[in-house]
Amino acid sequence: MDNQEKYKRYVAHFDMLGFKNATLRNPDEAWKALSSLRACMDRVLELHIKVLSTNEIISNRIKAYIFSDSILIFTLRDEPKDLISMLVLTSQIFADSLHAxxxxxxxxxxxxFFFNLDLHLFCGTPFVKAYEIGEMVQWSGIVVDKAVAEHYQKNPFPKSRGSPIIIQWDVPVKPYGKKKFWVVNWSVIFRRNFKKELPISVQDYYEAFKSLFGPYENLPADVKAKYENTVNFINSNLG
Structure with missing residues (x-):
């Protein structure tokens, strides 16, 4: 494995909320969603980031791979511009997917984090941790670990209309209860994406997902709770 690389990196894991049930319910709709997810990822990876304070242009700092509905994203190094790329581009993937x-x-x-691109092998504790914290929470959102939050606090870039993009939040977790996490405040970053007046109702928020998952009233209680928790986050931070 001569092409193996090991370096401290920022690593993200994302997956689609409810993909298994969507596939069992309507494979055609699930395939359309998966294709749209791939298109969102590819489009975002081509973006360039301009740091307004320095006019520096940042590009090509992350790699991303998708398997079914799971996305692995990692940075080339752990420099400040790598953290900027990770936070900005993963937030954009999240928002563009939501729009889709x-x-x-x-x-x-x-x-x-280790990887071998020739063999498509990936391994490392941040990969495991990113997966675990993402799967633990009962909502649609982005959680970051303590190290990522600390690095952001040392270099608090960027901000969204004066608000930090990483905040602490009591996030509902499995099997019950809440846990304080550092999270990306995506609702503030993409405030202009919301067309409904605040507060947003759960039914209005869910309407966009109806074709994929079916009527809201038919969802199991634990699935409804994930949408309720997401809407609570949105309204609390935008209200």
Whole structure:
């Protein structure tokens, strides 16, 4: 494995909320959603980021791979511009997917990460941690680990209309209860994407996902709770 690389990196794992049930319910709609998710990812990866304070242009700092509804994203190194790329581009993937009626949940972690691009092999504690924290939470959102939050606090870039993009939040978790996490405040970043007046109702928010998952009233209680928790986050931070 001569092409193996090991370096401390920022690593993210995302997947689609409810993809298994969507596939069992309507494979054609699930395939359309998966194709749209791939298109969102490819489009975002081509973006360039301009740092307004320095006029620096940042590009080509992350790699991303998708398998079914799971997305692995990692940075080339752990420099400040890598963190900027990770936070900005993963947030954009999340928002663009939401616009395409695809709810995502994800986690971002930091640490030693190995990969071999020739063999498509990936391994490291941040990969495991990103997966675990993303799967633990009961909502559609982005959780980051303590190391990512600390790195952001040392270099608090960028902000969205004066608000930090990483905040602490009591996030509902499996099997019950709440846990305080550092999270990406995507609702503030993409405030202009919301067309409904606040507060947004759960039914209005869910309407975009109806064709994929079916009527809201037919959802199991635990699935309804994920949408309720997401809407609570939106209204609390935009209200």
């Amino acid at each position: 009626c695809i709810p995502l949940r994800g986690g971002i972690s930091y640490g030693d």
